[in-house]
Amino acid sequence: MKVVIPGGSGQVGMILSRSFADEGHEVVILSRGVSKSPFRVVHWDAETLGPWADEFDGADVVINLAGRSVNCRYNAANRREITESRVKSTAVVGQAIANTARPPRVWLQSSTATIYAHRYDAPNDETMGIIGGAEEGARATWRFSIEVAKAWEQAANDADVPRTRKVLLRSAMTMSPDRGGVFDVLLRLVRWGLGGTNGDGRQYVSWIHDVDFTRAVRWLIDHELDGAINLASPNPLPNREFMRALRWAWGARLGLPATRWMLELGAVFLRTETELVLKSRRVVPGRLLQSGFTFQFPDWTGAAEDLCRRWREANGRSAKHAEPGAAPDRQGM
Numbered sequence: 001m002k003v004v005i006p007g008g009s010g011q012v013g014m015i016l017s018r019s020f021a022d023e024g025h026e027v028v029i030l031s032r033g034v035s036k037s038p039f040r041v042v043h044w045d046a047e048t049l050g051p052w053a054d055e056f057d058g059a060d061v062v063i064n065l066a067g068r069s070v071n072c073r074y075n076a077a078n079r080r081e082i083t084e085s086r087v088k089s090t091a092v093v094g095q096a097i098a099n100t101a102r103p104p105r106v107w108l109q110s111s112t113a114t115i116y117a118h119r120y121d122a123p124n125d126e127t128m129g130i131i132g133g134a135e136e137g138a139r140a141t142w143r144f145s146i147e148v149a150k151a152w153e154q155a156a157n158d159a160d161v162p163r164t165r166k167v168l169l170r171s172a173m174t175m176s177p178d179r180g181g182v183f184d185v186l187l188r189l190v191r192w193g194l195g196g197t198n199g200d201g202r203q204y205v206s207w208i209h210d211v212d213f214t215r216a217v218r219w220l221i222d223h224e225l226d227g228a229i230n231l232a233s234p235n236p237l238p239n240r241e242f243m244r245a246l247r248w249a250w251g252a253r254l255g256l257p258a259t260r261w262m263l264e265l266g267a268v269f270l271r272t273e274t275e276l277v278l279k280s281r282r283v284v285p286g287r288l289l290q291s292g293f294t295f296q297f298p299d300w301t302g303a304a305e306d307l308c309r310r311w312r313e314a315n316g317r318s319a320k321h322a323e324p325g326a327a328p329d330r331q332g333m
Contacts, residue, residue: 001221002059004104006030006044006093007066009037011181012110012174012213016063019214028055030066046089053096056104061221062164063108064093067152071276074144086152094159106165106221109156113172113206113232113283115149118142120202123236125286126170126228142279153228165226169217172232172283175303176210177311187311190243190250196257201240204282206232209297209306216285219293232283235299239277242300249304 003020005013008029017027017039029037030044030052044052046066056062066089072078090109097103115131116124124130131150153168175183189195208216208231216231237245247255285293297303 001061002026002028003061003063004028004030004055004059006046006062006064006089007110008039008063009033009035009041010065010069011176011178012171013065014178015174015176015210016214016217019218028059030055046085047092049092049095049099053099056096056100058102059104061106061108062093062097062104063110063217064090065110066090066093067110070145079144083148083151086148087155090152090155091159094156094161097161097164098159103161103164105163106167107156107161108167108169108217108220109153111153111156111168111170111228112145112149113170113230113281114145114279115153115170116281116283118279119282120204120280123282123284124230125284126230127286129230129283165224167220167226168228169220170228170230170232170283171213172206172208172230172236172281174210174213174231175207175307177307177314183307184311186243186246187250187308190247190252190255193252193254194256194258195243195247195250195252196255197240197243198258198277199239201238201243201257203239203278203280204236205239205242206236206281206283207242207300207303208232209295209303212295212297215296216288216293219288219291223291225287225291229287230283230285231288232285233298233300233303234284234289234295236282236284237300245301246304246308249301249308 003025005017005027007013008017009031013029017029020027021039027039029039029041031041032044032046042052042055044050066085068082068085070082097107117130119130156166156168173182177183186195212233213231220229243255297306
């Protein structure tokens, strides 16, 4: 296949690009900044049609991942850039596909599991999930993320591409051992002895192992599913349990907890938002499971062990493992 990935120069784009290339497929990345890459990179501005659109003609798959990182403070300028980078890039991808003589057969459009409500009581799947809004406990910055997600998906739904199947990827946090990714950040906290509970630890963490992420994307290409699809492990778990399992996988005995006020203060210094760790994301992959997809890493314990092993291999590091079968510690909870 020929796979074109707008916005594919980030972590998730590299995960997918490596996977497709390993299978022998042609990968083309559209990027606003052309830099060294093992894949062919074509420049685009993510807003207007240009020569880059020729890459869509005869392509099999388009996977649009474009959008400014949300790992920042949600001031007015950043909010505008976050929103416009998603809506404009999605709209112009739709225009390019509509104008193509030989359009791709499937367009996978990035979205986010943050679109769902902040909740503890029940999981969110695609049919029963509550799209977030002014639910109890949701602060203004969290509602902003929800509105961005809705506008992002609407831009894809508005595209008139009758010959191309559209899939909205409501992705949870993709965990891989790559440097700079969310797992790398969490593991750094564990290695520094800071990997305890965040806040009260009740908030659910939705996640997906990078192997299952690439397998799910390939499944969606090969199966006639369309519309919104949750890309998340079937077993989200509370932050308290999530961090305990990660410490256990690394072999760490202690993990200092971080109270809500500590996280708020740290977010200011790190120029990010506490939503990334305090919002309860209880998301499950209802439609994926119904279609017959099976997860290689359905549970966080096994996923964390695999990711820690691969991180060590990639970084040439060794650390003491906990004894097999020993109970994980209860410190820092």
